[in-house]
Amino acid sequence: MSEEDRAAARERVIESMEQSAEVYGLSRSAGRIYGVLYFSEEPLSIPDLVDETGYAKSTISNVTRTLTRIGMVRRRSSDGGGRRVRYTAVREIWFILQDVFQQYVQREIQTTLRTIQRAQAQLPDGNEPETEQIEELRATYEDLEEVVSLVSEFTAAELRDALESYDR
Amino acid sequence: MSEEDRAAARERVIESMEQSAEVYGLSRSAGRIYGVLYFSEEPLSIPDLVDETGYAKSTISNVTRTLTRIGMVRRRSSDGGGRRVRYTAVREIWFILQDVFQQYVQREIQTTLRTIQRAQAQLPDGNEPETEQIEELRATYEDLEEVVSLVSEFTAAELRDALESYDR
DNA sequence: CAGTTTGTTCGGTACGCTCCGAATGAACGA
DNA sequence: TCGTTCATTCGGAGCGTACCGAACAAACTG
Incomplete structure (x- = not known):
């Protein structure tokens, strides 16, 4: 029973x-x-x-x-x-998620960021609309790259603590 | 040209x-x-x-x-x-990612967590191996749920700042 | 050395997903 | 009212993926 x-x-x-x-x-x-x-x-x-x-x-x-x-x-x-x-x-779910994160998300973000940077370098930095849009994309992706690279150094509990104690 | x-x-x-x-x-x-x-x-x-x-x-x-x-x-x-x-x-990539996060990851984590909790409630809390393993699962998923729910309140830059300035 | 057990590889089937073209249904302009 | 332009829906072709069974290779057991 x-x-x-x-x-x-x-x-x-x-x-x-x-x-x-x-x-x-x-x-x-x-x-x-x-x-x-x-x-x-x-x-x-x-x-x-x-x-x-x-x-x-x-x-x-x-x-x-x-x-x-x-x-x-x-x-x-x-x-x-x-x-x-x-x-x-491997029973440590958090490690597994980190690995998936690194292998998929982080990799994806890095290649995208590189593509954006290359496209930006090739553009004359006039004030066409593309210039500004690509610049905005680049900024977001640079933040993202940093975030995901930091996440892989934290445990789940640390991450939770970091976010909970952050005061804007 | x-x-x-x-x-x-x-x-x-x-x-x-x-x-x-x-x-x-x-x-x-x-x-x-x-x-x-x-x-x-x-x-x-x-x-x-x-x-x-x-x-x-x-x-x-x-x-x-x-x-x-x-x-x-x-x-x-x-x-x-x-x-x-x-x-x-919608050009705000970060908002989009947050939405995806909420609709897929957060939802997935929540239903998983609920399944785990129900399974745990049904178990006699003896010291069979299952009890401990499910307990560990539950702890990880509770951290995860909190983390993803917090992430959806941050901007990318804030998130980056929170992680960079966190001191273990 | 056979015979058995184990693990990998290969071809094939079933299913779902993406995309297309055609048919259908609305709304507009003459 | 009729023809035209849009938007959605439906059936189907093409393709990749999950899974299976069979064939194969390698190692143990008698």
Whole structure:
């Protein structure tokens, strides 16, 4: 009975992770696999994950690779010298979000900013409308670049504190 | 010659907006349409946008609707009482990002947090592993919720200042 | 050395999304 | 009233992605 409750609670949270995964540009399977690993105390092998999730072996193989690449999961390779690969979830959600932030948002902002700067350098600085608009864009993106680069140095609690205690 | 340069600069930035649109879950057409509107001084009608972008009328119609819905574009309906709808870009990128943040990230975090809280309430607070893991999840998501809700009250420059001046 | 288990890769299918063109529906001007 | 110009909607083509099953490669087990 208690075990059933725990399983139900796990399942709810895992379903929520499936949804979150979609929001962050991952597949539902990635969300579920991460969720199962999140609640598992021991590392799980690919066959284990096949049993737990019902996905095909190939799907597990592919998804675990991308999860490993983006740092949501760790390969605990060859525990006792065995060939069996085993995975654990990285449970620090904040670190994961920071990584996603760096790899997607920060990168995107940097390339955009560079494009804007190049376009601006090429423009004669007369007072055509473009000049002013691009200048405004550049200013915003410079603030943004600084903000996202700073965010990646904070913990969630620090960030919260910094914003709460800031007095305008 | 100067006009060509300006056109080239515009085109570069617009291409960059196409890419950014994809990163933020929009279509390339949405990025281009927004970009054309961004650099246009007068509001543009759908036929105007067809000419400027080369997209089909139906595409423009659909995309402008979603851009309007998420607040990147404004419908300046019926200027002289005419039936012609005209669009302008909302140029304050920071406001747009805040809206996206609110509509996607904040909403996602809130529903996740609520799921976690419900799962936690249902669990007997023994010391099973699930209890602790869900508790940790909840703490992180509560910080996150507070952070994103605060972010939507700051300007980009304020945010930058708050993070730069925070002393740990 | 077979036979088994494990992990990756490859081709294929199903589904959703983007965009187009055509049809439909309104409003305007003669 | 009729033709024209706009805007929306609908069906469909093209394309990328998620996932599956099968084939394959590599390592352990007897």
